[in-house]
Amino acid sequence: GAGVSQTPSNKVTEKGxxxxxxxxxxxxxxxxxxxxxxLGQGPEFLIYFQGTGxxxxxxxxxxxxxxxxxxxxxxxxxxxxxxxGDSAVYLCASSLTSAxxxxxxxxxxxxxxxLTVL
Amino acid sequence: xQKVTQAQTEISVVEKEDVTLDCVYETRxxxxxxxxxxxxxxxxxxFLIRRNSxxxxxxxxxxxxxxxxxxxxxxxxxxxxxxxVDSAVYFCALIRGxxxxxxxxxxxxxxxxxx
Numbered sequence: 001g002a003g004v005s006q007t008p009s010n011k012v013t014e015k016g017x018x019x020x021x022x023x024x025x026x027x028x029x030x031x032x033x034x035x036x037x038x039l040g041q042g043p044e045f046l047i048y049f050q051g052t053g054x055x056x057x058x059x060x061x062x063x064x065x066x067x068x069x070x071x072x073x074x075x076x077x078x079x080x081x082x083x084x085g086d087s088a089v090y091l092c093a094s095s096l097t098s099a100x101x102x103x104x105x106x107x108x109x110x111x112x113x114x115l116t117v118l
Numbered sequence: 119x120q121k122v123t124q125a126q127t128e129i130s131v132v133e134k135e136d137v138t139l140d141c142v143y144e145t146r147x148x149x150x151x152x153x154x155x156x157x158x159x160x161x162x163x164x165f166l167i168r169r170n171s172x173x174x175x176x177x178x179x180x181x182x183x184x185x186x187x188x189x190x191x192x193x194x195x196x197x198x199x200x201x202x203v204d205s206a207v208y209f210c211a212l213i214r215g216x217x218x219x220x221x222x223x224x225x226x227x228x229x230x231x232x233x
Binding site: 040044 | 122155160161162163165168209211218219220221222223224225226
């Protein structure tokens with residue numbers, strides 16, 4: 001079956017511009033996560049959705065970052081007034097929901113969007 | 119707070135050598151899950167293994183084995199008879215609790231296997 005897909009694969013923008021990054025999770029996965037990976041670092045959590053609502057947005061670095069998931073499937077990460085420090089690979093992951101965890105907290109990752117802010 | 123430390127930044131081995139990647143974690147939770155992911159040059163994170171905090175049995179899968187020791191808060195990963203295709207960045211990660219919560223990753227260990 002299809003895995004997690006992310007578009008675009010690469011995005012180059014100028015400082016101050018607005019960008020949108022899209023994530024299409026695995027069908028039926030209700031949990032969706034955004035992470036950011038800077039060069040030489042591990043992925044860092046940004047925001048997590050359970051269905052349509054953001055269950056935890058504590059990782060968003062500031063109010064220039066915002067994410068939505070209006071129908072509980074596709075999610076869009078939006079970055080306003082981009083800065084050079086926003087350059088990174090943005091990863092999306094999805095997982096099934098389980099109240100007790102069990103087998104369902106494995107997260108499946110997409111290929112990422114490489115964002116470069118000039 | 120949760121923290122994962124991978125002290126080895128880069129490791130280089132010759133093909134067919136065994137190699138162990140270290141992972142030390144910190145958490146105050148009694149229920150948690152530990153993971154290893156592989157990130158090949160293509161960039162996509164590939165799930166390798168998950169372990170819960172109540173299961174300290176070591177696991178072997180082909181050339182891969184994992185050693186989980188709660189007493190030292192470690193979850194080390196060994197590749198036996200390494201191959202060039204094993205070259206990648208390997209991440210150890212932690213999830214708190216038992217539900218769907220975000221992963222806390224270490225900084226990764228870059229493994230280079232030389233033919």
